[in-house]
Each structure stands twice: as structure tokens, then as C-alpha cells.
Amino acid sequence: MREQTMPRSIAVLGATGSVGRQSLEVARRHNIKVELLTAARRVSDAEALCREFSPRVAVMADRGAADALRLALADTDVRVYGGDEAICEAILDSSAEVTVNAILGEAGLAPTLAAVKKGGRLALSNKESLVVAGEIVMAEAKKSRCEIIPVDSEHSAIFQCLHAGDAREVRRIFLTASGGPFRGYTPERLRSVTLAETLAHPTWQMGAKITVDSATLMNKGFEVIEAVRLFDVEASQIEVVVHPESIIHSAVEYIDGATIAQMSTPDMRLCVQYALSYPSRAEGLTPPLDLFKLSRLTFERPDTETFPLLALAFSAASDGGAVPAALNAANEVAVAAFLREQIPFHRIAEVVSDVVSRLSGAASASTLEGILESDREARRLANSIL
Ligand code: NDP
Secondary structure, rough: OOOOOOOOOOEEEEOOOOOHHHHHHHHHHHHOOEEEEEEEEEEEHHHHHHHHHOHHHHHHHHHHHHHEEEEEEOOOOOOEEEEEHHHHHHHHOOOOOOOEEEEOOOOHHHHHHHHHHHHHHHEOOOHHHHHHHHHHHHHHHHHHEEEEEEHHHHHHHHHHHHOOOOHHHHHEEEEOOOOOOOOOHHHHHOOOOHHHHHHHOOOOOOHHHHHOOOOOOOOOHHHHHHHHHHOOHHHHHEEEEEEOOEEEEEEEOOOOOOOOEEEEOOOOHHHHHHHHHHOOOOOOOOOOOOOOOOOOOOOOOOOOOOHHHHHHHHHHHHHHHHHHHHHHHHHHHHHHHHHHOOHHHHHHHHHHHHHHHHHHHHHHEEEEEEHHHHHHHHHHHHHHHH
């Protein structure tokens, strides 16, 4: 039996970011109490959010930023803490019914593990948690009975489509991709693209790092790994489909030949809201689709020669162990260098491929410590190559 499950209170990790802010829009729309709010360094943004949402606790990953925020909020009741461990402690201590993890990058892994340990529901946007240590995260969630509901739009779509049948009846998952701003480019043409062109995503407004990952198709590769872990399917069951209109957010093909797709206007607020309200739906902020205005929907195969990071992610998903973690770590370093305009766009894939091929023993790592060691090693290697 379905129930209305919009939570009374939530914790928003990465509240000052793109998904974090959209989560707060959903909270505002439904009068949901924000118990805990975290960020890293953007003090004035965090201050404004604390003044509006009055969380019991706010944590800044950066201790200096926490000191500044504490001072700025001296006239309020918000308790401010600083440091990475403080984020995990605050999650464990919080009484929020749902934790939304919208932290960027591998920094989101420890908070995911804390939320999983706490149990209850985790609305997971931080895909790196599942890319880096997905096997461990899912095993721990099973033990603590933590319900992980995906926020990433494609995974939210797949999650919704999976309700149309039984897991054993799934034949294939179609993971859709917009193709990014450089769809149709040749490898030669990619050599001269600029940072501004890379950051101009055709359909989604997102943070800078994920926008770059969308342009290299690394983001799609991470989503393949995320889907393998989250839905316990083989990488070979996943078919990436370039769908530039970003209306179908993914689809599931069943053994009887039925394909169930989820469609909507591209809007992360819908994904966050569904992760909060599931199994119910609630009125929200997303304008409905006008099917009469959709002139056509198109689909293409991805070009893995021009965008080799997608193919690399498929093999990393099958290799398992610390290979996906190394892939993610090398990519974080290379993308940061690209955003600083230290390397050109096409070097991102070269650096990442080079690091992953050199870390050949990573597939055998099975513990969190082993995975984190490979992550550090991949970062060292990537920096030395740069
Ligand atoms: P943003 O860069 O916009 O925001 C990141 C948030 O995380 C900010 O609040 C930031 O704080 C905080 N943060 C950054 N570094 C750290 C750290 N070391 N420790 C703790 N907090 C930190 O990212 P997005 O919102 O774009 O993405 C968040 C996650 O959601 C990513 O995993 C991304 O892949 C995923 N995602 C994003 C989508 C989107 O539309 N943006 C779509 C689907 C998935 P501060 O502002 O203070 O620096």
C-alpha cells in the first residue's frame, strides 16, 4: 500500500551547491524542516541558507570557513562545526528522516557511509560514493537496512521504471545521455575546444565539475558504474543511448519486449522530490511535459572513439575492486587542472587513461582501506603526469 511519505525533516549535505540548492527549493515548497546543512567553503552562501532555514546544526568541511560562519551566525541558535569528521558526526547525530547527499566528489563517500550506518533513507546524489566504493556502500546499506534512493536523474528514472516488473524480468537498461556540448565532434576538433564551450551544457544547468564530466562522457561512464552497483546488474546489461533532447531520462527493457521509459522536463528538483516522497508522488515545482510541443525525440549510439572515457568506465565497472576509484580520482585531478586552464580538454581523457592503465593491481582491492589507497595513488600519479 502506498503512503504519503514526504518527510518532516531532512539533512542537506552540500547545501550550497547546484543539487543542494534545488533540494532546499523542494524543502521550501513542502515546508520540510532542514535539520542539518553542510557546505565546504562558501561562507556567505551558507550563512544566507542558515538564516532562511534555521537548521539545528551547520557544518563547514573547511575549519576556517566554519569559524567565519560561527561568527556570522553569532546572533542565531545555529550550532556550527568544522571539519570532515564533524560532517559525519552531525549525520549520525541528526534526527532528520532523510539525508540528501549532494556533496561533490569523493569527499561525499564518508558522509554516505555515515548516513548508511545511521539507517533510514539516503537520497543519494553524490554518485562518486557508488563509483568509488559501491560494493561496500551497498553491502553496508543491506546490513543497516538503509534505503538508498537515487537522485541522479537517470538512476531516478531507472528506479521508477523498475517498478513496472520484477528484477529477474529485466533484460536491459537504456541509460540515456545528452551527448554533451561536443556531440558529433571528431577527436581532432576536440583539441581546440575552450573552457567556456565546455561549460555550456545544452540541456542541464549543473556544477562546473559535472558539466565537464558530461562533455567528456566520463559522467555517463560514472553513471554506468553507479547503475551496476545500485541495481545489481551486469555492465553488459547497460546500453548507453545518446538522446540529445534529454526528455527520456532512461528506460528499462523487460524480457517480454516491453520498454518502460521515464520522461519529464529536465529538472533535478523532480528527482530530489521523488527521492523524498517515494513511494508516493506529490505536487511539485517541475512544469509538466507538453507532448504536443515535442516535435521529435532522437537516439544515437555513443562515439567511444572520440570519448574513450565511457569505454574505460565500462571495463572499470566489470573489473571492480579499486579500478573505478582510480578512474574517479584521476578524473578529479585532471578536471580540476582543466578548470584552472592548466591542461586542454583532450588531455583529460589521456591523463585518466594513463593513470588507470598504470594501476593494474587495483582490481584486487576489496577493503575500503585498499580502495582509498588506490585513490591516493591515482591522485599522485595523475599529478605527476600533469
Ligand atoms: P556543486 O559543485 O554545485 O556543489 C557541491 C557541494 O558540495 C557544495 O555545497 C560544496 O560546498 C560541497 N563540497 C565541495 N567539496 C566538499 C568537500 N570536500 N567536503 C564537503 N562538502 C564539499 O556540485 P553539484 O550540485 O553539481 O553535484 C553534487 C553531486 O551531485 C555530485 O556528485 C554530482 O555528480 C551529482 N549530480 C549533480 C547533478 C547536477 O545537476 N548538478 C545531476 C546529477 C548528479 P561549497 O559550496 O562551500 O564549496
